[in-house]
Amino acid sequence: MTTEIEKIHQLLLTDATNATLALQLTKKQPDLTTALEQGFAPVLTQLGKTKFSSVVTLVKKFHNKKKLSTKEKLALVAYPQLAATLTILNLEKCRLKALPAAMGNLTELQLLYLFQNKITEFPPHLRQ
Secondary structure (H helix, E strand, O other), X not given: OHHHHHHHHHHHHHOHHHHHHHHHHHOOOHHHHHHHHHHOHHHHHHHOXXXXXXXXXXXXXXXXOOOOOHHHHHXXXXXXXXXXXXXXXXXXXXXXXXXXXXXXXXXXXXXXXXXXXXXXXXXXXXXX
């Protein structure tokens, strides 16, 4: 099942069409769907959702460059493989009091917009 999960991850990272294909591949495979939902638990928690289809919807919005809510932006950060591709992240006016620990996933981040938040401490790993 590990290779199936890896294939699903690759499809999600490619583009919106392949993200849809990833969802179709999980149909009628409850064990695979359950494993994916467990693996995507941090992303689903950020979204306030429980189903793998919510991850696919998020990834499709990202690939199609649609406007994302604060929850969706933070969910992207919680998805390490996708977060590693982000170079710009706009979290302006998100009412954040702290940055999530998953910000360490943003290995390629070049610009981070945090205007009008209530963050009192900046994590050391992001000060570089």
